[in-house]
Amino acid sequence: MMYIAENEIWKLLETVFDPEIPVLNIVEMGIVREVNLNNNACEIKITPTYSGCPAMNTIENEIIKVLSKAGIKSVKVEKIFTETWTTDWIGQDARNKLRKYGIAPPEGESASDFYDNILTKNITCPYCKSTNTELTSEFGSTSCKSLHFCKDCHQPFEHFKCI
Amino acid sequence: MKLDNNVKNALFEFLLRMGDDRLILGHRLSEWCGHAPVIEEDIALGNIALDLIGQASAFLNFAAGVEGKGRTEDDLAYFRNETEFKNLQLVEQPNVDFAHTIVRQYFFDVYSNLVLTNLTSCPVNELAGMASKSLKESKYHLRHSKQWLLRLGDGTDLSNEKTQNAVNNLWRFTKEIFDIDETEKLLIEKGIVPEMSGFREKWLDSINKTFMEAKLKLPEDNLDFSAGSRNGFHTEHLGHLLAEMQILARSYPGAKW
Ligand SMILES: [Zn+2]
Numbered sequence A: 001m002m003y004i005a006e007n008e009i010w011k012l013l014e015t016v017f018d019p020e021i022p023v024l025n026i027v028e029m030g031i032v033r034e035v036n037l038n039n040n041a042c043e044i045k046i047t048p049t050y051s052g053c054p055a056m057n058t059i060e061n062e063i064i065k066v067l068s069k070a071g072i073k074s075v076k077v078e079k080i081f082t083e084t085w086t087t088d089w090i091g092q093d094a095r096n097k098l099r100k101y102g103i104a105p106p107e108g109e110s111a112s113d114f115y116d117n118i119l120t121k122n123i124t125c126p127y128c129k130s131t132n133t134e135l136t137s138e139f140g141s142t143s144c145k146s147l148h149f150c151k152d153c154h155q156p157f158e159h160f161k162c163i
Numbered sequence B: 001m002k003l004d005n006n007v008k009n010a011l012f013e014f015l016l017r018m019g020d021d022r023l024i025l026g027h028r029l030s031e032w033c034g035h036a037p038v039i040e041e042d043i044a045l046g047n048i049a050l051d052l053i054g055q056a057s058a059f060l061n062f063a064a065g066v067e068g069k070g071r072t073e074d075d076l077a078y079f080r081n082e083t084e085f086k087n088l089q090l091v092e093q094p095n096v097d098f099a100h101t102i103v104r105q106y107f108f109d110v111y112s113n114l115v116l117t118n119l120t121s122c123p124v125n126e127l128a129g130m131a132s133k134s135l136k137e138s139k140y141h142l143r144h145s146k147q148w149l150l151r152l153g154d155g156t157d158l159s160n161e162k163t164q165n166a167v168n169n170l171w172r173f174t175k176e177i178f179d180i181d182e183t184e185k186l187l188i189e190k191g192i193v194p195e196m197s198g199f200r201e202k203w204l205d206s207i208n209k210t211f212m213e214a215k216l217k218l219p220e221d222n223l224d225f226s227a228g229s230r231n232g233f234h235t236e237h238l239g240h241l242l243a244e245m246q247i248l249a250r251s252y253p254g255a256k257w
Helices: A006-013 A056-069 A092-101 A115-120 B005-030 B039-067 B073-078 B098-119 B125-153 B157-173 B182-189 B199-214 B236-251
Strands: A021-025 A032-038 A041-046 A074-079 A133-137 A145-150 A156-160
Touching: A006 A032, A006 A041, A006 A056, A021 A092, A041 A056, A056 A074, A115 B125, A133 B039, B005 B039, B005 B073, B005 B098, B005 B182, B005 B236, B039 B073, B039 B125, B073 B236, B098 B125, B098 B157, B098 B199, B125 B157, B125 B199
Parallel strands: A041 A074
Antiparallel strands: A032 A041, A133 A145, A145 A156
């Protein structure tokens, strides 16, 4: 029988991407909370980014596909709510990837009142780094992003909301 | 957490209320899809609807587990009849116009923030987790509805008139929000749901402050109040909403994408 170590499972999970933010994998996003390996059965605990995130089902199916392909016979994916997802779990590397992709990474920390005062904050433009920007709408193409406009380079851009 | 049968039943009821409020309001908001006044608002209402339906899915899924009779969240959403729904009458009221939609949303958002904040300290971990997740979303829902209310109330004469009209029409559905019945009393007594006394005062206080800024008048409290939604008494509008929401699942049971 084939044996797969837990760290290899985590590596495999790093090949599953959030279909709505194709530059970040689900481990970098902080969606994967736990990997439990028992013989050749694997249980993965994931937590949704937003309650209504329509990508969760795709992600679940993708996890099962990737792990089954690697020879794991029984894969169970469980959605948990006991840990509340926060953008604080997105590390510096992932934030840089977002910026390069043209999405302003989350600014501030979720526990601070930063996001409570979002209407008056100037998010840094991912293209020209200017803070001479304004909020167009708190709601964007996906739940996790807000819309902004840069008054220096005249580019509209998205911001990964700090939550 | 091990619960006695009567507490389990009460928790099931309570979760239905939480889930149904969000499912029905989410469905109502989704009716705006493609019809909102501007595209940003179309996207905003669609996003809020999605959050609410997602929250409903979590609460109803948990409810089904607590009930333990093999029903799923979809069974609860699509195969219960009108009198089995426990959502507030407020959230089933039709969209009418943008003013009614925003006033209804604002009344609900202020309430939702209060109840979710309270539930984050609930000893049932799953419920506390769902509450703290939903609260993050409810906070920006409230910011959205409040910002609109300020603009509509303190906008033009016409926008003020339409908004005041919506407030007057919806006010009678707000009193029952804070009725505490046997189900909630039992959960409070068992320490599962934290104490909720003083909620109506806190709610009124927030509404009052915003209304003053928005140049809107609080209606008199002696209007005929509707009540009883938590026991399955609804206005005529819920049945029509359910007909549309449930027809696919009922016509093709077990249908999958
Ligand atoms: Zn720029």
